Amino acid sequence: xxxxxxxxxxxxxxxxxxSTLLMLLMPFLFRFLLPGFNGPAxxxxxxxxxxxxxxxxxxxxxxxxxxxxxxxxxxxDHVLGVFLSQAAVVLLAAFLGWLYMLxxxxxxxxxxxxxxxLGLGLLLTGVMTALGLxxxxxxxxxxxxxxxxxxxxxxxxxxxAGSVFLPRVSVPLTLGxxxxxxxxxxxxxxxxxxxx
Amino acid sequence: xENIFDIQNLGKRFKxxxxxxxxxxxxxxxxxxxxGPNGSGKTTTLKLMMNxxxxxxxxxxxFGQDHVKFEREIKQRxxxxxxxxxxxxxxxxxxxxxLIRPFYTRWNQAQYEGYLKRFDLDETQKIKTLSKGMRAKYxxxxxxxxxxxxxxxxxxxxxxxxxxxxxxLDLLLEVMQREExxxxxxxxxxxxxxxxxxxxxxxxxxxxxxxxxxxxxxxxYRLVKGAPEQLTESLRRELxxxxxxxxxxxxxxxxxxRGEGLLMEKPTIEDIMFxxxxxxxxxx
Numbered sequence: 001x002x003x004x005x006x007x008x009x010x011x012x013x014x015x016x017x018x019s020t021l022l023m024l025l026m027p028f029l030f031r032f033l034l035p036g037f038n039g040p041a042x043x044x045x046x047x048x049x050x051x052x053x054x055x056x057x058x059x060x061x062x063x064x065x066x067x068x069x070x071x072x073x074x075x076x077d078h079v080l081g082v083f084l085s086q087a088a089v090v091l092l093a094a095f096l097g098w099l100y101m102l103x104x105x106x107x108x109x110x111x112x113x114x115x116x117x118l119g120l121g122l123l124l125t126g127v128m129t130a131l132g133l134x135x136x137x138x139x140x141x142x143x144x145x146x147x148x149x150x151x152x153x154x155x156x157x158x159x160x161a162g163s164v165f166l167p168r169v170s171v172p173l174t175l176g177x178x179x180x181x182x183x184x185x186x187x188x189x190x191x192x193x194x195x196x
Numbered sequence: 197x198e199n200i201f202d203i204q205n206l207g208k209r210f211k212x213x214x215x216x217x218x219x220x221x222x223x224x225x226x227x228x229x230x231x232g233p234n235g236s237g238k239t240t241t242l243k244l245m246m247n248x249x250x251x252x253x254x255x256x257x258x259f260g261q262d263h264v265k266f267e268r269e270i271k272q273r274x275x276x277x278x279x280x281x282x283x284x285x286x287x288x289x290x291x292x293x294x295l296i297r298p299f300y301t302r303w304n305q306a307q308y309e310g311y312l313k314r315f316d317l318d319e320t321q322k323i324k325t326l327s328k329g330m331r332a333k334y335x336x337x338x339x340x341x342x343x344x345x346x347x348x349x350x351x352x353x354x355x356x357x358x359x360x361x362x363x364x365l366d367l368l369l370e371v372m373q374r375e376e377x378x379x380x381x382x383x384x385x386x387x388x389x390x391x392x393x394x395x396x397x398x399x400x401x402x403x404x405x406x407x408x409x410x411x412x413x414x415x416x417y418r419l420v421k422g423a424p425e426q427l428t429e430s431l432r433r434e435l436x437x438x439x440x441x442x443x444x445x446x447x448x449x450x451x452x453x454r455g456e457g458l459l460m461e462k463p464t465i466e467d468i469m470f471x472x473x474x475x476x477x478x479x480x
Contacts (some may be wrong), residue, residue: 001268008295012284015291068248069282070292070338071299072271075247 001073005081008071010088013054023053024096040110043097044117044155044165050093051121051128052148054086064133064194075193079133083186086125094118110158110165112174117155117165119178124151126182133194197223198260200346200378201245206254208240213402215240218254220397220407222378224345227368229389229410230382231469232399238382239279241399242350245380246276258346272301275339277332279351285324289334292323302343311337328355336364340371347371347379353388361385365392386465396465400473410465419467420449421459436471447471 014020027046030037037045067078098114128144135143158165166174199221206218215237222228230238243249245256247267256263258270283292289312297303312319315333326334332352339347347368353361365388371377383389389396389410397407406413420435427445435447448463448471463471 004299008299011295012287015284015287066282066284069276069278070296072268072274073299074267077268 001077002080002084005067005071005073005077006084006088009082009085013085013089023050026053040108040163041113041155041158041165043101043109043114044158045152046097046100047090047093047114047117047121048148048152048155050096051090051125052152054089076190079189079193080186082133083126083129083182083189086129087122087182090118090121090125094121110163112171113165115171116169116174119171119174119176120151120154122178123181124148126185130185130189133189134192199257200224200226200259201380202255202257202260203241203245204255206241206244206256207252208244208249209252213237213240215244215402218399218404220404222380222395224378225372225376226394227372227379227381227392228395228397228407229386229393229465230380230397230399231384231386231389231465232405233469233473234384235401236399237402238399239350242348242380242382245348246271246274273343273345275342275344275347277335277339277347277349277352279354283323283331283334286322288320288322289317289326290319293319293338296338300342304341304343308337308341311340329357329360332356332360332364336367345377347377347381349379349381349383351383352381353383353385361388368392386469389465393465398469398472405472413465413468414462417448417450417463417468418453419446419461419463420453421446421461422457426457436474 027037027042027049030045030049031042032038064078067073067082068075071078073081094114094117097117101109101114124147128140128147131143132140134140169177200223202221204219206215208215213235218237218241230241232238240249244251245258245263247263258266259273261270263270284295287295293308297305311333315330315337317330317334317337321330323331323334336352353364356364368379368381369392372379381389381393393410395408396410396413398405421444423444424442431453434453435449448467453460
């Protein structure tokens with residue numbers, strides 16, 4: 001049932017094809033228009049931007065009430081489905097970033113950029129999804145925006161530190177940490193599900 | 197007779213309100229009206245039944261199954277119509293239904309389309325543009341299209357125009373006649389229940405006042421009217437919360453009340469609710 005909820009959530013995110021297409025194209029447009037985007041950290045910006053886009057879509061009306069009131073699911077199915085759909089978006093964004101990097105040549109971009117952003121993205125998405133379950137929508141939206149802006153800042157200023165993205169942490173640590181954090185937040189969501 | 201749901205000793209405590217030891221049930225194939233003043237616990241009871249809130253005490257069985265252990269199975273067989281908007285507002289009805297349909301194993305598309313046609317709903321319209329009446333129609337079409345055996349309706353007719361309210365009640369009666377369905381209908385528009393309900397459950401400030409057959413309720417009380425001078429002390433003691441005006445008094449009493457010149461009428465559910473609530477000290 002959680003898989004059905006995940007598919008439903010993904011369909012819901014893509015329910016407005018124009019906005020979805022625009023969200024996917026925007027980072028590429030920014031790459032040509034904004035100097036900050038046109039750098040060796042672009043794949044990370046792409047991933048962060050897509051997470052921001054999804055967060056805004058969720059805040060714009062994908063509340064928990066319809067998910068539980070209109071669908072024959074348990075709260076835990078809903079929580080698991082929402083977490084999985086968010087993870088799927090992060091993975092898709094990372095895949096796009098990796099594909100883009102592969103097409104243009106990995107040497108143009110910072111080392112470890114996609115895998116480390118994937119780890120960070122998973123962790124932050126876990127945080128935002130959990131907050132979305134427990135906080136009031138307006139508060140959750142505000143916190144999410146702050147989290148994603150900090151994430152974007154980290155990515156934008158990363159090239160100044162050298163040719164390796166987040167040089168102090170290894171790829172396995174970032175990926176493992178992100179996955180572990182995401183799993184812990186999912187477990188918390190399942191243990192302490194919200195109520196209507 | 198098999199009960200469609202059974203609630204035993206249900207309790208839930210909030211900071212400023214407490215639902216206390218509710219016990220009532222509904223036999224299969226009947227309509228129950230859940231009535232009570234605002235804040236009496238009607239919506240909380242329905243949410244607890246659907247496990248949208250944790251209960252503190254008690255047991256709830258729907259179709260003979262525990263409502264927590266068999267939540268998914270139960271929800272497949274229950275249709276819910278809420279008073280508040282619980283749809284993804286940015287979607288059209290078609291997209292919303294497209295998301296809901298795969299979740300129900302007994303979804304009947306032909307029936308759904310029939311209801312849309314009957315309610316004159318254009319599926320391409322966005323939910324956020326629907327009026328309250330159209331939302332209620334859409335919610336009802338969804339609830340009736342997945343083979344629900346129990347319809348739970350939380351204030352479904354509040355804010356609706358009288359024509360659609362009547363239409364909705366007629367439809368409910370039609371559904372009841374066609375199949376072995378049951379309806380739990382929370383409302384404070386008690387005139388709706390005079391028409392359709394078989395059982396009435398009355399909550400007041402979180403407590404169960406009564407839950408019984410509507411007809412036996414009518415047989416239990418009489419609306420007593422008379423001139424002020426006819427209101428003797430002994431009569432006053434037998435009545436439930438006398439409403440005295442310049443030209444006379446009116447009150448609810450039992451069938452055994454006697455008095456020369458007193459006018460005895462069959463009360464409506466609203467009369468019963470009003471006087472019993474007054475007797476409990478509410479709204480004085």
